Amino acid sequence: MTGGIALEGVSKRFGDLQVLTDVNLQVAEGQFGVIVGPSGCGKSTILRMLAGLERPDAGRVLKDGKPVTGPGPDRILIFQEHALYPWRTVAGNVAFGLELAGVRPADRAARVADVLARVGLGGFERYYPHQLSGGMRQRAAIARALVMDPEVLLLDEPYGALDAMTRLTMQNELLRLWQGSGKTMLMVTHDIEEAIYLADRLFVMSPRPGRVLRQIEVELPRPRSRTDARMVRLREEVLGLLQIAA
Numbered sequence: 474m475t476g477g478i479a480l481e482g483v484s485k486r487f488g489d490l491q492v493l494t495d496v497n498l499q500v501a502e503g504q505f506g507v508i509v510g511p512s513g514c515g516k517s518t519i520l521r522m523l524a525g526l527e528r529p530d531a532g533r534v535l536k537d538g539k540p541v542t543g544p545g546p547d548r549i550l551i552f553q554e555h556a557l558y559p560w561r562t563v564a565g566n567v568a569f570g571l572e573l574a575g576v577r578p579a580d581r582a583a584r585v586a587d588v589l590a591r592v593g594l595g596g597f598e599r600y601y602p603h604q605l606s607g608g609m610r611q612r613a614a615i616a617r618a619l620v621m622d623p624e625v626l627l628l629d630e631p632y633g634a635l636d637a638m639t640r641l642t643m644q645n646e647l648l649r650l651w652q653g654s655g656k657t658m659l660m661v662t663h664d665i666e667e668a669i670y671l672a673d674r675l676f677v678m679s680p681r682p683g684r685v686l687r688q689i690e691v692e693l694p695r696p697r698s699r700t701d702a703r704m705v706r707l708r709e710e711v712l713g714l715l716q717i718a719a
């Protein structure tokens with residue numbers, strides 16, 4: 474499977490607002506990249522560019538070394554407002570993309586059942602979104618992306634709306650889904666512990682106009698311990714870069 478993604482010298486403005494300047498970032502195939510940075514520094518804009526929903530004013534946005542020219546089934550963006558269709562069941566939501574892609578009903582059912590089991594939603598096929606907890610809704614959103622078997626998952630604050638305990642569980646579930654999948658991940662989060670716990674490669678951004686202040690290779694073995702002294706030191710380093718008092 475392929476799936477390396479990169480931004481090379483990317484700048485972007487919206488009207489008079491310079492949002493990104495000269496952003497360089499690379500996540501190799503199968504790697505877990507995480508972006509942290511101040512509010513409004515352009516993190517979501519980076520993900521939207523990689524999803525093909527925005528274009529850079531300057532520089533290049535690449536997937537497998539080729540410019541991204543628009544949305545595609547190889548790159549799926551998941552965000553906090555998981556936007557499940559309220560009138561469709563869990564299975565119906567997860568099947569939606571397969572229906573659009575013209576996958577036959579029997580194959581669809583098998584793929585939906587498989588992915589729902591993998592995210593821990595087996596047995597909830599017939600539930601509607603309003604009958605699920607926040608964590609379950611986010612699992613359904615992840616299932617909806619995974620069922621399309623994308624090479625790249627772009628995650629925009631996927632757990633931002635969840636309580637702290639559910640968040641920790643969801644992080645471990647995400648790692649379990651990712652490990653061995655060969656999929657490339659790029660997540661935006663405001664939670665520095667989450668970033669360090671998940672990342673192979675961490676990008677710390679400056680305030681707007683956003684650029685990458687520091688790229689940190691998080692070489693701690695997995696499974697990681699959240700209380701490991703090296704994690705604590707990394708957290709201090711990131712807080713220092715963001716100029717937040719520890």
Ligand SMILES: Nc1ncnc2c1ncn2[C@@H]1O[C@H](COP(=O)(O)OP(=O)(O)OP(=O)(O)O)[C@@H](O)[C@H]1O
Pocket residue numbers: 487488490492510511512513514515516517518519
């Ligand atoms: N389509 C758009 N039109 C105009 N301005 C936009 C558009 N998209 C983003 N912006 C502006 O670009 C800036 C960066 O937005 P973006 O959502 O990328 O930041 P962010 O780092 O993800 O922020 P946060 O952490 O608060 O979610 C913001 O000031 C926002 O108002």
